[in-house]
Every structure is written in C-alpha cells, then in structure tokens.
Amino acid sequence: MRMNKFLSRGLIITALGILIGILGSFLQREEYGIYKWVLTLSVVVFGIGFLTILYSLIRKIERKSILEERNEQHNDTDETT
Numbered sequence: 001m002r003m004n005k006f007l008s009r010g011l012i013i014t015a016l017g018i019l020i021g022i023l024g025s026f027l028q029r030e031e032y033g034i035y036k037w038v039l040t041l042s043v044v045v046f047g048i049g050f051l052t053i054l055y056s057l058i059r060k061i062e063r064k065s066i067l068e069e070r071n072e073q074h075n076d077t078d079e080t081t
C-alpha cells in the first residue's frame with residue numbers, strides 16, 4: 001500500500017523535529033545559549049508533523065466512509081430500476 005502525501009510529509013516532519021531536538025540537547029550539553037530556541041523549534045516542528053499524520057489518518061477514514069456511502073446509494077438506485 002502506498003503512503004499518501006500527508007502521511008509521508010508528516011513522518012518526514014516528525015523525524016526532522018526529533019533530529020532538531022537531538023541537536024538542541026547537544027547544544028544544551030555544550031552550554032550554547034541558543035539551545036532554548038532550538039528545543040522550542042523542535043517541539044513546534046514535531047507537533048506539526050504529528051498533526052499532519054493525524055490529518056492523513058482522518059482523511060483516510062473520511063474517504064472510506066464517502067466511498068461506502070456512494071456504493072450504498074449506487075446499489076439502492078440499481079435495485080429500484
């Protein structure tokens with residue numbers, strides 16, 4: 001099964017957020033002052049990626065329900081004719 005574009009983007013963005021978090025932890029150990037901004041950015045990027053993954057799952061469920069509804073409507077019209 002092929003991943004849709006939202007799921008693949010979400011996974012990439014989430015992984016990027018994790019990598020930025022690792023960079024922030026490294027900067028914190030080395031006592032660079034910018035680590036707070038880097039860690040904040042990692043949380044935001046991770047959150048966007050996670051929300052994108054959730055959005056892709058919601059779209060998939062919604063698509064299935066629309067297709068089932070159309071199939072039921074199609075079957076109902078076939079039975080009446």
